[in-house]
Amino acid sequence: MKKKEVPQDKSKLEKAKIKDMVYAVDENGEYVTELSTGWEPKTIALDNAIKVIEERVEDARQRVLKNETSPIEYYMEKAKMDLPILASYVGLWQCRVKRHFKPSVFKKINGKTLQKYADVFEISIDQLKNINEG
């Protein structure tokens, strides 16, 4: 890539004042670094990935409202986590966390374990029990 061809497209990086450093060749064929504000192909890829997460969050929210899953799954999706990551944060086996997704099991979780989840999601136990407050 030539230095003058380094793309300067719009991206989410601008508002954080971050620029991406890329390597390119100057007019003399020497390698130099150049800052880039973004490149459309990867901006679209990132936007799509965010959209996938948003859809997962909304889907989880709907299932909580229909009593098909517990708020833990909703908050997990909201925190961009998956089962292995959440299990690792709360320090429980994955199968146990998965069981906690069952609304009937969720109701019986003791205070100490609930607090663990609340701490990981950085919310109160009330918020954990009621997603409308989250």
Place this chain on the structure above:
Amino acid sequence: MKDSLQIDFAHKQTAHCENGVVSNLMRHNGFEVSEPMVFGIGSGLLFSYLPFIKVNYAPVFTYRVIPGLVFSRFAKRVGVKIKREKFSNPKTAKARLDENLRNDNPVGLQVGVYNLIYFPDEYRFHFNAHNMVVYGKTENEYLISDPVMESVTTLTDRQLEKVRFAKGAFAPKGHMYYPTSFPEELELEKAIVKGIKHTCRDMTAPVPIVGVKAMRWVAKNIRKWPAQLGAKKANHYLGQIVRMQEEIGTGGGGFRYIYAAFLQEASGVLNNENLKEFSKEMTEIGDAWRDFALDASRIYKNRSGESDGYNKIADQLYEIARREEAFFKKLKKAV
């Protein structure tokens, strides 16, 4: 205890965090080594495909070796010793960090990205292999040199503890590292040759999950994705490839441009004119990767599930694999 101290540390932005930490720590200790040099000697370049491991609900594609390996290999090859420490207790981790700062020693830290507050939200994923340098502290904040940022930044005690003890894959466990001893003089020649040979070996390895073989495997799978997974998921997988290839830190073209810059610099050090030509060729391969990303993005921009587009980029990837295979076989003999 007087808690404010600042080590005189020169922050310099680099494309990639690990190269940057190494290059900046080396400079602090009186050795000027560029980012491409660290990356090349540390044999950072790779391609790998791990379809059985999912990150963000898509398979893992990587254009570089696993985190930490660049520094380890670089250090070994130039004769630098590194001390690495991991912790189970955050308090001990903090105490050890403070002790180093008091001793005027800036240290590298492995951290998770999800809680790095100075990154934009959209970039905050549960990715645990980011690297930064801590070079001092004030009463309630640590002074941070994050190589992918233009200037230095700060994190509070609590914020730093959170990123040092992020959980999930590659959990950093407070991982702290710094060089402890250096050779009298940095001899790069042998290190460069070792670094290059290693990369040539990796890229042409007879293993399906690494190097050009892995690229061919991905190409083969891309053709099947639209029928096998449906347009939506196939688009998502393509997006993941492009993100891994072009994300912050790659320097563009899946690290191929950084590698070309390394070959150009190595040509001067080794007095090997040939390597200049290799550098040019690697730049062209980098351009081919960029074209591949651009064409892949057209597919997911239009949310297309038509197999024509997928076949076309699979062909492109197959062609890149052919070029890289020829390239690394030739390069191996040139040093």
